[in-house]
Amino acid sequence: MSRLDLIRESPIIRTPRVMQLEGMFGLAAETRSREQWSVELPLSERPWNIGLIVGPSGCGKTTIARELFQDHFVDDFDWPSEKCIIDGFPQKMGIKEITSLLSSVGFSSPPGWLRPYHVLSNGEQFRVKMARALAELSELVVIDEFTSVVDRTIARTGSCAIAKTVRRRGQQLVAVSCHYDIIDWLNPDWIYQPALDDFQWRCERQPRPSISLRIVNVHRDAWHLFRKHHYLDASLHQAANCFVALVEEQPAAFTAVMYFPHPKSPSYREHRTVCLPDFQGVGIGNALSEYVASLYSCKHRYTSVTGHPAMIRHRARSPLWKMTRKPSTVQRQAGFEKHRKQIVASSRGRLTASFQYIGPSRQRDAQSFGLL
Template sequence: MNITVNHRCSDFNSYRAARVKSLFNVESGANFSLDAALPIEDDDWQIGVIVGPSGSGKSSIGAALWGQDAIYQPAWPKNKPLIDAIAPNGKFDDVTAALSSVGLGSVPTWLRPYDVLSNGEQFRANLARLVMEAPKKAVLDEFSSVVDRQIAQVGAGAFAKAWRRTTGKAVLLSCHYDILDWIQPDWVFDTGTGEFQRGWLRPRPRIDVELWQTNWRHWPQFEPHHYLKMPKMIAATNYVATVDGELVAHLAVSTRPGLIEARACRLVVMPEWQGAGIGVRFLDAICERWLQGENRYNLPLRTLFHTSHPGLAAALRRNRRWTQVSGSLCGDNRARCIASMKRSAERKGLSTAGKTGYGGHFRAVQGFRYLGEPTCAS
């Protein structure tokens, strides 16, 4: 595919325009021409990247590829949260999976409209919507240009993995070269040099994560991103994951009565790191420590973990180290819980109005038990 771009505009002769031409020996700024050879007629690719400096013709090439209609510019409703705005007629689990797959796994964010989100959240919301709609051909202009580089790199890698599960072709236009290692594109055209490259031979960057045992002192930084507001676990051992000293993930582990097994809760991955694959690996690593007896009790304990997050539940079902042990569609009977808590308070001589209790919600809680590495081939 050979693309020729020719842009023309008026040639101005004002005093300032004439002075610029004289000072910098420029005859005219009215013409822009570019020839690009893109051998992409075959169907054996899914992600291409056109990269180069600003003003080097990326957007013009993108518009010339499949026409202006292929440029992805979604219109977002102002009065609907993300969970309703993305694929309104699609399946709920598919939408949550798309949001999680591009690193937008913070549940509170799903309940906000697009226009109140941060730049990073809007960037990922657009990617989630694109993954759900999965057009046959799409061009994304200014890809990752308005977000910080950490979110851009991790978000680009997350999108690439999610997009490859579709059957469409996407061309990303960007002035940033640092996303290429994360995307692993099928081809790259550099408008700065005019070079076309098939494939990307450099590996995806390695993320070195450190695990630390701690207490609840880091929880305030993670709590805003957790979907439940609950009291802290009693007698919990806390763990955090860091990358270059930056907080990335949190998990708390306690024990069930009788020290028969452990119970893990409060798993949170910071938004800028969601989609990098750290969360489940972090959970696995902590649970493996407890299974090997690396805990303050020096006991080998298997770990129970409960979640309402559809994406996390699906990931644990795919993980051979875990087995599902429970699943409930709704919470306990709230009236019965209120009565039980009132009786308990009365036995302790405490005054209570008897109006507080848990349950009554519609929340599918799924339980999993960590088994460790499989001991034989399946």
């Protein structure tokens, strides 16, 4: 049981302006301003991972949270001014652990990992800060102004990705926010509203709200929106066929496909897939990749080679993909044509895995895209 009886007082210096204000609004002449809260949070009654303190500005959220969880409150971190963000994480962490944690909170952009913290967008900084907090505070993490500096699309997707990570790591997070729109995405185990003095356990966690994607076949020029976020080079082959997933009519993810006209076993191969940082962490990139694969598998075998750790983990568990080569370093591989040699060369020296799509085909959708 966490009980708190809290009083905050501050002096009122009765200047001429203060006395004028008292007269204008009929306020009593006081020498002190006083606020008082009596809070009872039964947090020891049952196990939990995520809590949410939510309410309008001025209701006492931050004051209460700081008093209850003062040793676990996360303020700003010191980040290296010139070094990459990965150098801001604890020295005891290995690079695989750092990149895995960054990916799990929805910042899955290797080029972004190589930038200093101060040049990142607000959404990227929010996710990086969360990753570092989870890395440095092993048990309980308390974040004030949770999602307040990002737009609401990022707030929802970021909340979902962070919640999954906290639960997977067996940690605890208390989010302090004035935004109610994150509740279904954060899916907290308990909610406390100071404005109503109302505490509630949530007996059952609900599935996160669904995300509707509209997938369109686009010109290669659309790659310019995504190229800087891809973990390989920013090139795109001129023969690639390209698709974009839209979330509420905003571009979110990109997939490009190449055809390999082998005389005995022609196939299609995923050439590029990238999800914009604002939409990472909720499976949009994988959903687009698998949808496009289901279109092309109507015609020929569909394969993909990826070195991205998060995508390898997803596909290794997915019934839609069969791993045809375990993660390994490609030393030498002959291509069928000049453009294939260029693609294969980009995999040399990196740890990659090969997959074949074995999920259902969408023949009717493939016809509507003009692929059949």
